[in-house]
Structure formats: C-alpha cells, structure tokens
Amino acid sequence: MFPSEVTDYFRNQKTPFYFYDLDVLNATLDQIKKHGLSKGYHIHFALKANNQLRMLETIRDAGLGADCVSGGEINRALEAGFAPDDIAFAGVGKSDEEMELGLKHDIFCFNCESLQELKVLNELAGQHGKTARIALRLNPNVEADTHEYITTGLNENKFGINESELDTVLELLPKLENLELIGIHFHIGSQIENMKPFRELCDKANRLNNYIEGKGFELTVINVGGGFGINYDHPNEHAIPDFERFFGLFEQHITLKPHQNLHFELGRSVTGQCGSLITEVLFTKTGQVKNFAVVDAGMTELIRPALYKAAHRIDVLTSNKEKKTYDVVGPICESSDTFRKGVELPEVQRGDIIAIRSAGAYGEVMRSAYNLRPENPSVYSDEIVSAVKK
Numbered sequence: 001m002f003p004s005e006v007t008d009y010f011r012n013q014k015t016p017f018y019f020y021d022l023d024v025l026n027a028t029l030d031q032i033k034k035h036g037l038s039k040g041y042h043i044h045f046a047l048k049a050n051n052q053l054r055m056l057e058t059i060r061d062a063g064l065g066a067d068c069v070s071g072g073e074i075n076r077a078l079e080a081g082f083a084p085d086d087i088a089f090a091g092v093g094k095s096d097e098e099m100e101l102g103l104k105h106d107i108f109c110f111n112c113e114s115l116q117e118l119k120v121l122n123e124l125a126g127q128h129g130k131t132a133r134i135a136l137r138l139n140p141n142v143e144a145d146t147h148e149y150i151t152t153g154l155n156e157n158k159f160g161i162n163e164s165e166l167d168t169v170l171e172l173l174p175k176l177e178n179l180e181l182i183g184i185h186f187h188i189g190s191q192i193e194n195m196k197p198f199r200e201l202c203d204k205a206n207r208l209n210n211y212i213e214g215k216g217f218e219l220t221v222i223n224v225g226g227g228f229g230i231n232y233d234h235p236n237e238h239a240i241p242d243f244e245r246f247f248g249l250f251e252q253h254i255t256l257k258p259h260q261n262l263h264f265e266l267g268r269s270v271t272g273q274c275g276s277l278i279t280e281v282l283f284t285k286t287g288q289v290k291n292f293a294v295v296d297a298g299m300t301e302l303i304r305p306a307l308y309k310a311a312h313r314i315d316v317l318t319s320n321k322e323k324k325t326y327d328v329v330g331p332i333c334e335s336s337d338t339f340r341k342g343v344e345l346p347e348v349q350r351g352d353i354i355a356i357r358s359a360g361a362y363g364e365v366m367r368s369a370y371n372l373r374p375e376n377p378s379v380y381s382d383e384i385v386s387a388v389k390k
C-alpha cells in the first residue's frame, strides 16, 4: 500500500494531510459496476462521506449518481459534473433555500421525511411553477446492529416517516398537486457488517411497497439507502468490500414489480478504504503508566475515534523497530483526542510518518476548525506516480 517512493513523497509534504489511493477507489468502483450497476441498479454516492472534487469526478465517471444532504452538497455535485437528473436530495431538515435550489435545478428526487416537509415543498414547488418528484423516506424500525450514534432506522430515531403516520401522508398526497410520488426510501444506519438487518429491511420494504401500490400509487423507485460497512481492522486484505454479497442479498430478497428500479445510496463502502490520514510524530513521551506518541493530526482532522470510539488501523511507515505499546494522541486540548489506546507499533521517534487507515469516508468531510488548525491539501496517488516519473 505504501511503497518507499510513496513514503518518500509523504516526507516532503506538509503533514497532516489526507492521501487517496485512486487505484483502490477505481478497483472498488469496478466491483460496484460488476455487481450493482450491471444489474440495472441505480447507485448514488452519498457526498456526506467524501466531497473532494477529484473523488467525485472519478465516482461520476464510473456511472454513479449523487446523494446530497444539503444545498452545499447539491452545488458540489453540480460542480463535479453530476447531471441534475442524477442528484437526489435527502435530509430531515431541508431549509426553504435548499429546497428551492433543488427545484431550480430540477433534481431527480427529494427524499421527504415528514408531513410538514411535504406541505412546504409542495408550496415552494407551486411558487416556482415546478413539480417536485418525491420519495417517502419510511422508517422501517429495523435494528441496524451498529454504533448507537449511526443507527437511523428505529422508531426512536429522528429520521423518516413512521408507519403510524403513513396513511395520513398517503391521504394527503393527492391533494399536494405540485408533488409527484415516485418512490419509497429507507436507510437503516451506517457501518453495518452483518447482513441480517439488510435482510429484514428487504421484508419491510416489500411489504410497504405492496401496501402503497395497493392504494393506487405507482412507485418506480425502491431506494434501500446505504450503510454497507467496511473492515477497519484489515484495510489491505479487505480493501474492497464484498459487493457481490451485498447486492446479491437485495437481488435475492427485494421483490420488484416490472416498472420498478432498485436504488442504493452508498458512502463509506465506496471511499472508506482508499483514504488515509498521514501524520508525523511530533514527540514521544513516557507517562506514569504508558507511552504516548503525540502526532500532528488530531480529532480536528479525524473525529471518528473521539466521536464513536472508532478504531482505525495505524501503520508506521518509517520504522520497523521492535514493537512498543502506545497511546497515539493528537495535539488538541481534549482527552478524547486519542486515535488508539494501547496499540502495539514499531517503536517511533520524532519525525516518523504514520498512516491512519480507512479514513476515506467521514474523515476529511468531518474536519473542524477547532483550535484554528491548518488545512493542508490532500494528496492523490497519481500525483506521486507522476512526481516519481519526473
């Protein structure tokens, strides 16, 4: 993953920075094409996972659409060259300006999450002389078997329309004349590695599909969202998620009617494994009870460990000395600014370069300005290849 010319290149860059391996991204996209797009599935990339233009352009070229959750993301998707017809807009709290932006560009679909949102969107669409295509985001009440902060499909979560409200929504819809119902949408959570919740989702989606079509609506879009997890422990051995298994499950268990298409919104599984946060060891110190490696990246660059106690694999790129046990910590004035506790690494010293792996999704996008940290530009693998050739 990090041959010596890559490490040499890293040494000359201002750390910390994100590194994206485009070979891994392209190999991932090839598998998505092979097992998903080739079956006629519509796959939108969730920009919330990564919104770097180069990444988005590569993803667009592979034939994926864009799943956006804000006006900013709609604008970014347009900038990256996604056609408006390939842009979906989801989100539990869309502002009027954001809905108007979507209407102005005639985006493919608004995934709507509440009765009130439907009424407001209908009104705005009327004011702009438009018809908004919508999908109802339904809360399937499925336990996603993931971190409690990233489960989204339970009745207690804020997302989607609960089944108890569905009849009221369906009765109202024909009166909202500026809306066209085209589908139903689900998303049960993120970083789901166990296929059981997806299997359960299929049953609920089939039942709700039949129920709504039984009321005389025609649904062309059955959108089962994203959520497919990646292997944070073994980013080299499992660089590419098993899309055959993932899409195969839906192929087997979702029942589509002849006029219906299956849609997905994948984020983490597309970009997670191709990104690493590259950081340099500033200091090492021995505390009362442990050894610390203080690196120049912090929770401001990658918040997942602090927010979800996520464990990202750490590779030391410039040392193969005897192993020592470290807490790898950042420079931010918070005790939660810790990447790993008690991790065994080759002994490091000031100046060593470290890669924090599987950081291509929900990494750079969740960067914060806390402590007024510098923002160093990202590095792409092809820049290194051309630099080495010179």
Ligand SMILES: Cc1ncc(COP(=O)(O)O)c(C=O)c1O
Binding pocket: 046, 049, 067, 090, 152, 187, 189, 190, 191, 225, 226, 227, 228, 265, 266, 267, 268, 269, 361
């Ligand atoms: C509505 C919606 N769709 C898609 C995604 C992408 O999810 P993931 O990155 O887990 O594939 C998310 C994030 O969890 C989401 O909230």
Ligand SMILES: N[C@@H](CCCC[NH3+])C(=O)O
Binding pocket: 048, 150, 190, 191, 304, 361, 362
């Ligand atoms: N940001 C989260 C996932 C939330 C996904 C968005 N619904 C993570 O890093 O795992």
